[in-house]
Amino acid sequence: MSALRVLFLCSRNRLRSPTAEQVFREWPGVAVDSAGLAPDAETPLSAEHVDWAELIVVMEHAHRRRLQSRYARQLKDKRVVVLGIPDDYDFMQPELVELLLRKAGPLLSRLG
Secondary structure (H helix, E strand, O other), X not given: OOOEEEEEEEOOOOOHHHHHHHHHOOOOOEXXXXXXXXXXXXXXXXXXXXXXXXXXXXXXXXXXXXXHHHHOHHHOOOEEEEOOOOOOOOOOOHHHHHHHHHHHHHHHHHHO
């Protein structure tokens, strides 16, 4: 059985989504990547990212709206989940790691 392909998105791909990618990199049954929705993101979101992902996990509702407006056609068969994590954390900050594990962990365990 192949791993569930999960894409984590935030605005600039500098703090939240790269933390999520690192936290879940060794998670059983999942393959992870991350990108950002802003033009100046560390790794800007591309159509290839969207095509690759089976599950897209965004940090805020605004991210889902931006994703939907840019890639609506490609999202037809994709599941998009909003974690509701604000841009208040540093990369790998323990509180952010804890939030990610609490909010995304059960989902990835169930689907992965």
